[in-house]
Amino acid sequence: MPKPDPAGSHTTRRRFRRVEQHVRKQDLIRATLDCVAEKGLQAATVREVAVRAGVTNGLIRHYFACKDQMIYEAYRVTMQEMIVMARSAASAAQSPRDRLRIFIEANLTEPVLDIRRLTLWASFISRIHVDVTMAEIHREGYLGYCREFEAMLGDVLREAGRASSPDLCRRYAIKLNAIIDGLWLEGCLASELFQGDALAAIGIEAAEAVLGLSLREKLVEPQRLRAVAGE
Known part of the structure; x- marks a missing residue:
């Protein structure tokens, strides 16, 4: 029989996910800033940011609704x-x-x-x-x-x-x-x-x-x- 999770384990996992998501979002913002600094606003597309951040376009849209x-x-x-x-x-x-x-x-x-x-x-x-x-x-x-x-x-x-x-x-x-x-x-x-x-x-x-x-x-x-x- 599987053992029940220790008290507070679900809360700990939720906090970890929130931290992880915050870090991921900050990474995407950094990639956006790199694009703008090097190529200007027009070049900071979802595709370009995804390439720089090493993620998929879909993941970016999970954090940002649009460019x-x-x-x-x-x-x-x-x-x-x-x-x-x-x-x-x-x-x-x-x-x-x-x-x-x-x-x-x-x-x-x-x-x-x-x-x-x-x-x-x-x-x-x-x-x-x-x-x-x-x-x-x-x-x-x-x-x-x-x-x-x-x-x-x-x-x-x-x-x-x-x-x-x-x-x-x-x-x-x-x-x-x-x-x-x-x-x-x-x-x-x-x-x-x-x-x-x-x-x-x-x-x-x-x-x-x-x-x-x-x-x-x-x-x-x-x-x-x-x-x-x-x-």
Whole structure:
């Protein structure tokens, strides 16, 4: 007579399947990103992704209803990864200023600063004005990035004894996001022009000018910087 399964064995198998399916889906997203980076969006077909991932077309359709859904997930992952990498770099910081400074630096150095990521971003961004779902994913990523900034800015301003209203933090977040976007583009396109951490240093200097406080010192910021910030 067969022995009954130990208690919880079915639950364990279900959890294992969920993990296995998650890994398989991530592998397919990686294959999609490889296709887009090397050949562009049009070349990222179900057939091409299947070949790269070493699976059948049918298996891909088990995870994604169509090519567009693969592209949507790939874009979402691209946006999320950059935020997660910068957040992780700043997670061990000892003070609010250190956290904000490291977050900015992480966005302007490798691996976030990377020509492949720029290629992917440029490919996806070209669809935003013609695809409502792509526009929603972009908006979701942008707002998530701004929320990261807003939380850190609130901590920094409070530590400095400054006003830290949600509206003020939001305005600062939009400004800093725009600065980083511009520098990130320049750094990816012309990395040979920026030696070492030069680009990150420029980003920190720009952020300090906007905020009117130093992110590299614990001293009270000079009045000159506060005047630049308009407070």
